Amino acid sequence: MSDNGSNPMRPYVGRLAGTKELATEIRLFQIELQEPAGKAAFANYRPGQFAFVSAFGSGEAPFGITSIPGRGDLLEFAVQRHPHGKTTNGLHRLDVGDPVGVRGPLGNWFAMDEIQGKDILVLGGGIGGAPLRPVISTILDNRDEYGKTTILWAARTPSLLIFTDEYDAWRAAPRTELHLTVDQRPPDWREGNEGLITTLLENVGPSPENTITITCGPPIMIHFVTLSLRKLGFTLDQMLVTLEGRMHCGIGKCGRCNLGDIFVCADGPVFYHSQVAKLLESFL
Amino acid sequence: MFRRPHQCRQLGGEFHHFLRLTTARPCLTQDNGFVSSAGYVHEEETHLIEQIRAKARELLESGRVSCVIGYEAATRGGTRPAFIYDPDGVDRLVWNRECYANLTTFLHDKKKPARRGEEVPNVAIMTKPCDSRAINLLLSEGQISRDKVYIIGLACGGMMAEGNLQAPCLRCNVRIPVLYDTLIGDPPDIDVTDDFEDLAELEGMSAEERLQFWLREFDRCIRCYACRQACPGCYCNVCEFDRDDSLWIGMQIELPQKYFFHTFRAMHLAGRCVECNECERVCPMDIPLSLLNRKLVKEVSELLGHRGGMTTDPVPFVTILADGEVSLI
Amino acid sequence: MMFMSHSSLTAWLDELAGERTLIAPRDVGRGHIHLRPVAGSSEITLEYDRPDLSAKEFLFPHTERLMQVEKRSDQVTLHDRFLEKGQVVFGLRPCDAHGLVALDALFRDREPADAHYTRRRQKTALVGIACPQMWESCFCTSLGGAPDDPTHLDVLLTAVEGGYAVQPVTNQGEALLASAAIEEVTDLSLPDIPRNEQVPVLAADQWPAHFDQEYWSRLGERCLSCKLCTFVCPTCRCFDLRDEPVASRTDLVLIERMRVWDACTAPNYRTIAGGHNSRPLKGQRIRNRYYCKFCYYPKDFGPLGCVGCGRCIDVCPVNIDIVEMLNTVYAMHQERDTVEAEAET
Ligand code: SF4
């Protein structure tokens, strides 16, 4: 929880240290925090947590943190530019060296130590894959602690697949598989399959035994992935999901993100699907 | 609605004279199809409502429409919009001198199928003469198709508040709807000309006085957008004032922003406003929005001979694209 | 019982206005009374029922400037913006003060505390005036309040012959009254205010069973999706955050980050950047507003999210009436109980 002069709405000031084009209109922002309080707040963030990134003048928006602590000092966020999104446009206009603000880390996280010893099935769709990268990195950095790991990675087109330059490392890791799919495969693209992630999932046909699934993507994708997983015999308490939704405060105040009586920002964003299924209201 | 300030703007006399209802009005039962307002009783209306209900029943039973949009008794006097799907529900319908709301706004909700895969629904709608102009507006802008809407036209002698005709009704000279499929009631024999008398006082002011007048009015605005939401002509998918990336206006609920909101909205309705007074009716702060819109109605009708919704001619400011599509910008 | 004459009240208010911001009922045109900052007692009107908006707007204002961002070449400095001067809200009604209990629970008492609300709360004193009657749409007594309830105020005044009966409630209230000319009167009795009929309200855990009722979509059908009911409500607290530029020169850009009221009833409340709206139907949105008040809020934060002030009833242009809703949901619940009882026998 951020605690900056006990004003939770105040961002920590940082600087844009670098950017990288991840995919069409998706850019990786690497941020170096400058204020000591900010550095302290982000000393121990966890995979699955999120933060608000400010482009001063354009506003702030929430993004899953896509870096992991211990692998360098930079905070990383993958930001997709939306045509009418004021903040994402503002962020994409920034140059390296420009000041930015970061508010967080916020929300709960994937309890990576609780799922040690299990096989892991990671399902990422589009920009939804961003918060899953620290999950994958944690597994790869502690490879012996986790069982077989299968990554199903999807996007509408190959040009929208993110973290492409890490695929080789993922594939090279022991007991780790990466399967890619795109909705429509251009003739010259051979790296993966064609079709929705659910088709891919049913083709790969992972066993539910001692497995935990971790899904992040648009609501509609989570919905259909869940149906497919159930067909394969997975139960709802084997499924971890991280939800996205509209958020303005990130600390359970503004009311924007509620699903019934819970707040995605403060009670999530990571849930077991069995918890989500019990909610009065759900956008899955 | 109880304690809702009703505007009783008299022609001549005091510029704006507002009365607040201070006494509780009788609560109605759902089947009492008649509301009496401050002792006002209009004999024929009891048989008119029977005609309306019979028509509604026929339309629902024959499957011609799936929904009848009309008026029903509200909880604390007055009426409110009602949506009837079941022929047995038609007895909820009422028609009296307190049917203020312009129901055509709800046609926007019926433009799309209720569920994916279904057809766009056919609906019937109780339509007062002033409100009927909004249907023309929506037709001219390609929002609805004529065959999907069955218009139960209502001849109208004006709506009352506190025993007086409402101000817009005093100057209204459309006594039967400008289009309808069936007409209920006989047009009352009232002959008025709309000479824009209501604007005279404002037009007599200096620019500075007018500015001060409007700033004082807008000062009360809370940017609740009830005016915009109620207006049948305000249907942009994402309103400029809701856009995250609006370059025009900040989100502050402060005087400059309110002022800008209202002038912007008025401009967007120039030539399109159908003078139903709905924005002013719903405004919780009694901001005389009709004065603003009517000023533009006057200008457009004098300069271009166009009056919003009188016919299905599009407003002179739209661009008609090569394929016949109408663009408002 | 303590008593303050009209003239002492005037003198006291003028004195308060000198040292703090005095907020009081003021006629803002066409018969509308708003709580507004006033320079002195002469601007105050004492003839009103409920002000159009509650006292919420002075603790959680519709536009709160959270901070100012100063951008010079590639340096930014953030300047916090907080309320500096103390304020007295005079003439609010007991339900307005009751509404702050809900806001306190969320903004102040739930970690992390909101710095701006907390500061405003500390710097605000509440001097209420008891309602001379319960107006038609009032149902505060069904939700733990009362037209003459002093509980959440610092001082409660009650109109009596020739002036006001004075009840200090808190230490802050006592201190505030130190400079007032108050007499001790023995034969002063407070008026008995007739109560409106009680409205049945289900307990928080009884609501979920009715979430999927068709009633909500029927109710939503006539909703206009404006923000009116939430803006006048003493407890509704949805907000939006925006950066707005204030000044721009080549060497300096000033930006304000502000928090503005928003409403869960508005059409695009939940539309995310890609265009997906997770609450697209009017019935879903109006249901959320009511469930927030009677189910989620008490579960999450303790107090109910409604104090029965009736404002939303009075202003709704399409007669979405919270009392009718409460009665309907109660009836649905009764019916369910009967069905269940029958099933058991
Ligand atoms: S309805 Fe009235 S208060 Fe609401 S935005 Fe319109 S003018 Fe302002």
Ligand code: SF4
């Ligand atoms: S009656 Fe309406 S406005 Fe008043 S507290 Fe309850 S919900 Fe809010």
Ligand code: FES
């Ligand atoms: S984002 Fe504000 S409550 Fe969750």
